[in-house]
Amino acid sequence: MSSPRVIGVDAGGTKLLAGVVDGDLEVHHRIHRLWAGAGREAVIEAMVATVEEALRAAPDVARVGFGIPSLVDWRRGGSLSSVHLPLEGVPFRDLMTERLGLPVAVDNDANAAALAEQRCGAARGASDVVMLTLGTGIGGGLVLGGEVYRGSVGAAAELGHMVVDADGPECFGGCPGRGCLEALASGSAIARDGAVAAERQPDSALGRVVAEDGTVTGTVVTEAALAGDEVALAVVAHAGRRLGAGITGLVNAFNPEVVVVGGGVMALGELLLAPARAVVAERALAPSREVVRIVASSFGEDSGMLGAALLAFEEQRGRA
Amino acid sequence: MSSPRVIGVDAGGTKLLAGVVDGDLEVHHRIHRLWAGAGREAVIEAMVATVEEALRAAPDVARVGFGIPSLVDWRRGGSLSSVHLPLEGVPFRDLMTERLGLPVAVDNDANAAALAEQRCGAARGASDVVMLTLGTGIGGGLVLGGEVYRGSVGAAAELGHMVVDADGPECFGGCPGRGCLEALASGSAIARDGAVAAERQPDSALGRVVAEDGTVTGTVVTEAALAGDEVALAVVAHAGRRLGAGITGLVNAFNPEVVVVGGGVMALGELLLAPARAVVAERALAPSREVVRIVASSFGEDSGMLGAALLAFEEQRGRA
Numbered sequence: 001m002s003s004p005r006v007i008g009v010d011a012g013g014t015k016l017l018a019g020v021v022d023g024d025l026e027v028h029h030r031i032h033r034l035w036a037g038a039g040r041e042a043v044i045e046a047m048v049a050t051v052e053e054a055l056r057a058a059p060d061v062a063r064v065g066f067g068i069p070s071l072v073d074w075r076r077g078g079s080l081s082s083v084h085l086p087l088e089g090v091p092f093r094d095l096m097t098e099r100l101g102l103p104v105a106v107d108n109d110a111n112a113a114a115l116a117e118q119r120c121g122a123a124r125g126a127s128d129v130v131m132l133t134l135g136t137g138i139g140g141g142l143v144l145g146g147e148v149y150r151g152s153v154g155a156a157a158e159l160g161h162m163v164v165d166a167d168g169p170e171c172f173g174g175c176p177g178r179g180c181l182e183a184l185a186s187g188s189a190i191a192r193d194g195a196v197a198a199e200r201q202p203d204s205a206l207g208r209v210v211a212e213d214g215t216v217t218g219t220v221v222t223e224a225a226l227a228g229d230e231v232a233l234a235v236v237a238h239a240g241r242r243l244g245a246g247i248t249g250l251v252n253a254f255n256p257e258v259v260v261v262g263g264g265v266m267a268l269g270e271l272l273l274a275p276a277r278a279v280v281a282e283r284a285l286a287p288s289r290e291v292v293r294i295v296a297s298s299f300g301e302d303s304g305m306l307g308a309a310l311l312a313f314e315e316q317r318g319r320a
Numbered sequence: 321m322s323s324p325r326v327i328g329v330d331a332g333g334t335k336l337l338a339g340v341v342d343g344d345l346e347v348h349h350r351i352h353r354l355w356a357g358a359g360r361e362a363v364i365e366a367m368v369a370t371v372e373e374a375l376r377a378a379p380d381v382a383r384v385g386f387g388i389p390s391l392v393d394w395r396r397g398g399s400l401s402s403v404h405l406p407l408e409g410v411p412f413r414d415l416m417t418e419r420l421g422l423p424v425a426v427d428n429d430a431n432a433a434a435l436a437e438q439r440c441g442a443a444r445g446a447s448d449v450v451m452l453t454l455g456t457g458i459g460g461g462l463v464l465g466g467e468v469y470r471g472s473v474g475a476a477a478e479l480g481h482m483v484v485d486a487d488g489p490e491c492f493g494g495c496p497g498r499g500c501l502e503a504l505a506s507g508s509a510i511a512r513d514g515a516v517a518a519e520r521q522p523d524s525a526l527g528r529v530v531a532e533d534g535t536v537t538g539t540v541v542t543e544a545a546l547a548g549d550e551v552a553l554a555v556v557a558h559a560g561r562r563l564g565a566g567i568t569g570l571v572n573a574f575n576p577e578v579v580v581v582g583g584g585v586m587a588l589g590e591l592l593l594a595p596a597r598a599v600v601a602e603r604a605l606a607p608s609r610e611v612v613r614i615v616a617s618s619f620g621e622d623s624g625m626l627g628a629a630l631l632a633f634e635e636q637r638g639r640a
Contacts, residue, residue: 071607080607128472140573149464151575152448155608162569163603166485166504166562177568177603184486242486248497249482249569253460255471283483283497287391287400288475 004316006063007054008309009047010109013069013084013136017301018050020058021309025120027302029057040086048099055100065105065312067112067304068092069139074154077106083174105311110157111148112307113297114141117260119310121298126257130250131297132159134243134265134272136218137173138182144254160186164246184242185272187218187265193235194221205229222267233271240272244279251284251292262297269296324636326383327374328629329367330429333389333404333456337621338370340378341629345440347622349377360406368419375420385425385632387432387624388412389459394474397426403457403494425631430477431468432627433617434461437580439630441618446577450570451617452479454563454585454592456538457493458502464574480506484566504562505592507538507585513555514541525549542587553591560592564599571604571612582617589616 005028009018014036020029031050035043051064070082070092077093096104107115114131123129123143131141140159142149150156160182161175168179172188183189198210206224210216224232247259261273277294284292297303325348329338334356340349351370355363371384390402390412397413416424427435434451443449443463451461460479462469470476480502481495488499492508503509518530526544530536544552567579581593597614604612617623 126472128476142573144464144469145467147465151608152446152577153575153607153611155605155611156448156573156575158572158575158605158608161572161605162482163565164483164486164569166565175605177572177605179565180569180572245483245486245499249484249500250573252478252481252497252500253462253476253570253573255473255476255478257472285475285478285481285495285497287473288471288478291473291475 005058005061006065006309006312006316007051007058007061008305008307008312009051009064009066010112010304010308011043011047011066011068011085012109012304016046016050017305018054019302019305019309020054020061021306023313025116025306025309027306029054040090043085043087044090044095047096051100061102063103063105063312063316064096064100065112065308065310065315066092066096067107067109067308067311069109071155072106072108074107074150077104080154103315105308105315107148107308107311108141108154108157109304110139110141111150112141112311113139113262113303114143114157114260114307115148115310116299116303116307117262117297118143120306121303122260122295123258128254128256129258129260130159130254130256131260131262133263134186134261135263136187138186139263142254159250162246162249164242164249181243181246185239185246190218190221190235190239190265191216193238194232197231197235201231204231206232218265222265225268225271236268236271237275240275241279243272244276245283247276247294248280248284251280251288255288256292259292259294260297261294262300262303264301266296266300325378325381326385326629326632326636327371327378327381328625328627328632329371329384329386330432330624330628331363331367331386331388331405332429332624336366336370337625338374339622339625339629340374340381341626343633345626345629347626349374360410363405363407364410364415367416371420381422383423383425383632383636384416384420385432385628385630385635386412386416387427387429387628387631389429391475392426392428394427394470397424400474423635425628425635427468427628427631428461428474428477429624430459430461431470432461432631433459433582433623434463434477434580434627435468435630436619436623436627437582437617438463440626441623442580442615443578448574448576449578449580450479450574450576451580451582453583454506454581455583456507458506459583462574479566479570482566482569484562484569501563501566505559505566510538510541510555510559510585511536513558514552517551517555521551524551526552538585542585545588545591556588556591557595560595561599563592564596565603567596567614568600568604571600571608575608576612579612579614580617581614582620582623584621586616586620
């Protein structure tokens with residue numbers, strides 16, 4: 001293996017994905033870990049152990065990139081705050097550099113995912129790109145003028161918290177907002193609306209599953225929708241139209257060439273994207289609505305890990 | 321006068337403001353014109369005549385900058401489309417350069433206003449700035465990382481068309497959207513809501529004025545609110561909270577140091593800004609909500625003209 005390689009690590013709220021990645025973004029070694037509910041020390045030790053395991057498989061690796069679900073102080077590489085992992089106040093880059101003995105790059109996970117899609121994925125060749133990651137919550141990433149946009153203290157691109165329905169439902173996960181995009185079109189929102197729909201229509205496929213299981217998750221609604229249940233399909237289509245209203249605002253604000261939609265909820269594919277695109281086509285301003293492509297992510301669950309690897313590559317080039 | 325001077329021209333839908341501006345942004349000669357309803361030729365001739373008049377007063381001027389209410393192709397200086405002036409398809413920069421015999425810079429008027437506030441006004445010293453201009457409609461400007469952000473084809477920063485109430489009222493002025501910020505917090509929205517309120521409460525001061533005049537404008541509601549009429553004040557406070565919901569999304573998306581609010585509707589001052597700030601403080605994410613200042617524009621009606629002058633100065637420096 002002559003091309004330089006790095007390790008990319010995508011640290012999510014419940015799981016960690018690491019890979020040895022070469023300059024063509026090929027992944028040569030892949031490690032998954034689950035760590036739901038782990039404390040700060042355990043999370044950090046798991047990251048270190050994972051990278052060390054990858055290093056044993058690929059001793060040529062000279063750099064490591066991390067995407068973490070935190071507000072990252074980009075210049076200092078610290079984790080200022082984090083809703084999904086206990087990393088608040090951790091001087092992440094310095095700590096990992098010391099623990100691993102290798103140069104470390106770190107950024108917010110959704111920024112990393114946006115970078116991967118813009119450099120090498122669904123938005124390749126575009127200079128202005130908006131990324132939404134639809135999971136339990138909704139994350140956002142922005143590449144503007146070819147560079148990741150982070151805002152004045154690194155807290156930008158919280159695109160799941162654009163207000164789309166000012167009097168709408170309370171948002172999730174510690175956000176004090178109402179009617180944020182996340183409150184309308186995330187996996188949590190689909191689960192909430194699915195529970196209401198199941199109760200109203202107990203004879204539907206969704207209603208029967210819910211009556212059996214007792215709880216509704218986004219995955220339950222997704223499976224019912226993919227199986228053709230009309231009640232579940234209506235819930236998903238409604239979320240898709242709300243997603244479209246949010247994307248309409250983003251298209252008018254950013255005039256991007258591409259909006260990339262990723263995350264686990266995108267298992268719904270066109271069931272979610274088609275109504276979103278229809279709303280944008282109807283309601284966004286010309287010429288932005290004609291310019292923009294609204295597409296599924298190329299890398300799916302890998303985009304954060306590949307983006308973390310790209311961070312490591314780009315920092316290497318910047319310092320070379 | 322030893323410092324170099326330029327002419328800045330702010331071309332609005334109903335009026336034109338031009339000034340001879342020096343390097344300290346002092347205005348030495350000022351020309352106003354009204355031109356509501358003029359056709360393309362008349363608009364262009366009025367611009368040429370205005371600049372020529374300013375040139376007679378300041379023959380040392382070597383450059384001219386224009387802010388126009390158009391989607392501007394930034395690289396070529398063309399007006400791609402325009403809702404408020406008949407300039408669609410005009411190769412603006414080339415045409416004006418030929419007519420005036422001087423180098424010409426041109427950009428969207430709200431971009432110019434944002435530039436003025438960021439370089440020298442209410443957002444001086446900040447590198448990430450969001451500007452909203454509240455008039456008949458709502459315009460937007462973005463300075464990100466210290467530079468005007470224009471998007472992939474120059475159509476970005478239509479911040480008046482962020483969707484804030486997905487099932488809300490139809491938007492104004494040729495926008496196909498619903499519940500855009502402009503549909504909720506512009507002068508037109510305040511006039512619409514004022515008409516409804518006046519009809520419901522004919523004994524209020526606002527109701528009596530409307531019964532006399534027959535029509536409600538944003539100015540009528542503004543005057544009634546400034547005079548203390550509670551019905552008008554409630555209309556304005558509602559618009560202010562909607563403005564706050566829109567700014568909440570912008571704060572979460574851009575993590576700006578400053579949001580500058582300008583335009584004629586800002587005659588309402590704190591009557592509009594105080595409820596907007598309260599919503600942002602309550603609903604935006606930390607730390608963005610603590611970082612951001614939400615302030616009135618420094619230059620008021622002059623910001624577009626001063627920004628146009630800055631465009632001319634910056635193009636001069638870029639090419640020097």
